[in-house]
Amino acid sequence: MTSRNDDALSWAGDDDPTLTPPIQAGSTGAAGAPGVENAERAEAPTVLEQAELAEDAKVEAELAAAEKASAQLSSAALITLGILGGVYLLYTIGWAIVVARTTVTFFPLDSLFLEICFRIGQFLSIAAAPLWFVSTLLLTQKRTWRSRLGWLLLGVFVLVPWPFIQGA
Known part of the structure; x- marks a missing residue:
């Protein structure tokens, strides 16, 4: 019979011959x-x-x-993302103002298809900036910070609400 101290130092099945090398x-x-x-x-x-x-x-x-x-972004990168996110938000507001100001009358001879296409275009002009920002962040997760910044800066130049800037 083993003592109580020996029981604490052994596991059940330690004497199994299949476990020995x-x-x-x-x-x-x-x-x-x-x-x-x-x-x-x-x-x-x-x-x-x-x-x-x-x-x-x-x-x-x-x-x-x-x-x-899983490495975290630096403080400068987070600040840059915040600034660019603000720019994209301003672009969205600018395009919404342009769409709200736009009045287009379709003649009775024009088709319903043209009006639907026009309204879809207006919606996409408002949604383009947030879609670009979010899709860039999602699609460049595995890439370097420089490529993410490059795509975001490209969107800043492409999505400018020119009708709002020109006062149309």
Whole structure:
């Protein structure tokens, strides 16, 4: 019968013979010279050890990639995103004012299709700036900060509400 202290230091099933490592040739066994067995293992790693090392390397690479992907933006980058978001918001308001000022009368001979197309165009002119901003942020997640900034600056120049600026 084992003592209470020995029970604390062992797990159920520790004496299972299938869990003990096989005795290699040239070794004197578990009670013999353990240094000999470890020396043989160090010289020629087993397939299992090679697989474990490869798996460890793979996990380390995945961890490094995840840390790189989850890196936070710098303060300057966040401020720049905020300023550009404000510019896109102003563009949206500018296009909404242009659409509200626009009055177009369609002649009775014109088709309903033309009016529907015109209204869709007005809606898209208002929605273009926020759509560009959000889609740029979503589509450039895996790219560098410079490419994200480049696409956002391109949108700033492309989506200017010229009718509002010209006072039309």
